[in-house]
Amino acid sequence: MSKIGSSLLVPSVQELAKQSITQVPDRYLVPKQDTLIIPKTSSFLQVPIIDLNKLLSEDAFELHKLDHACKEWRFFQLINHGVDPSLIESVKLGFQDFFNLPIEEKKKLWQKPGDIEGFGQLFVVSEKQKLEWADLFIINTLPSYARDLNLFLNIPQPFRDNLDSYSLQLGKLFMAIIGHMEMALKTKPNELLKLFEDVSQSMRLNYYPPCPQPENVIGLKPHSDAGSLTILLQANEVDGLQIRKDGMWMPITPVSNAFIINVGDILEILTNGIYRSIEHRVTINSQKERISIAAFHKPQMNKIISPIESLVISERPALFRGISVADYYKKYFSRQLQEKSVLNDVRIKSNNCVHKIL
Numbered sequence: 001m002s003k004i005g006s007s008l009l010v011p012s013v014q015e016l017a018k019q020s021i022t023q024v025p026d027r028y029l030v031p032k033q034d035t036l037i038i039p040k041t042s043s044f045l046q047v048p049i050i051d052l053n054k055l056l057s058e059d060a061f062e063l064h065k066l067d068h069a070c071k072e073w074r075f076f077q078l079i080n081h082g083v084d085p086s087l088i089e090s091v092k093l094g095f096q097d098f099f100n101l102p103i104e105e106k107k108k109l110w111q112k113p114g115d116i117e118g119f120g121q122l123f124v125v126s127e128k129q130k131l132e133w134a135d136l137f138i139i140n141t142l143p144s145y146a147r148d149l150n151l152f153l154n155i156p157q158p159f160r161d162n163l164d165s166y167s168l169q170l171g172k173l174f175m176a177i178i179g180h181m182e183m184a185l186k187t188k189p190n191e192l193l194k195l196f197e198d199v200s201q202s203m204r205l206n207y208y209p210p211c212p213q214p215e216n217v218i219g220l221k222p223h224s225d226a227g228s229l230t231i232l233l234q235a236n237e238v239d240g241l242q243i244r245k246d247g248m249w250m251p252i253t254p255v256s257n258a259f260i261i262n263v264g265d266i267l268e269i270l271t272n273g274i275y276r277s278i279e280h281r282v283t284i285n286s287q288k289e290r291i292s293i294a295a296f297h298k299p300q301m302n303k304i305i306s307p308i309e310s311l312v313i314s315e316r317p318a319l320f321r322g323i324s325v326a327d328y329y330k331k332y333f334s335r336q337l338q339e340k341s342v343l344n345d346v347r348i349k350s351n352n353c354v355h356k357i358l
């Protein structure tokens, strides 16, 4: 991941927010956000909740629910996921301490020019572009031999060991979910799973400080994730995540002890557009900080991704051209986050067929 992208170095927003400012610097002020929001009370729209225990016990209805969630919502919450709850609690606590380290300590783990791992921001390609109201820490976590040991071994204990166990458990969980997606999609056995042998995982720890002008900043710009599936842990009780549903923004409140799972671009390519990636964004709170951990999963960098054979049929010709995972990520990290712009670059444009591009 480090060698396939870079992001201009930017100051810490957490440090800026500590200065009790009343006026946000211009670099963070964004044009008015699209505020077409589906009210939280809207009872006709319920984000799907999938039970992994039921999937593992071969419950056909749950498998159907998973398929429906990926097709219609591209997003669901996963309960009974089997990841150790005490480990999750330790990771949440470790996260707080990690971001609360003195800035001098954090600077040792800051992004270096030409690299994206460490503390900082992503997708900053110009000194003039608007910045997000957030700090992040991003690191390759799996396979373990892909870790940057200079960075990983400098994460303080016990957070480092907890992050290690957490990443291994999420890697297994990811494979279990993909295995069930394969069943739901009725692909040939192992057709999807084999692409994820020695799965590549990176983690992005997000810290969104409170802001005196929350409506004038954005925590994370509207985008789809590049990977196949993101497993997101909302690490405190503060809302902010919104998904784009039927052209409107829908706020998400996590169910307790659930992971939030979303489909990313690579899964959209592999499934030939049957499971499509979802656009999402993060808004900021005026009083409270928000923290989350996103774990992204993708095939190894040298793999070529294109729609898998079973899902290309005469009524549904291939919607995407083949591209290596490395080239996809190079494109992804070379520009500002902008909706689904990278995926649209590899979409096959046909005169006879109008493909849905959202």
Ligand SMILES: O=C(O)CCC(=O)C(=O)O
Pocket (backbone or CB within 6 Å): 204, 206, 220, 225, 232, 234, 240, 241, 280, 282, 291, 292, 294
């Ligand atoms: O903070 C969140 O809830 C979402 C994070 C996210 O989408 C990301 O890190 O890509």
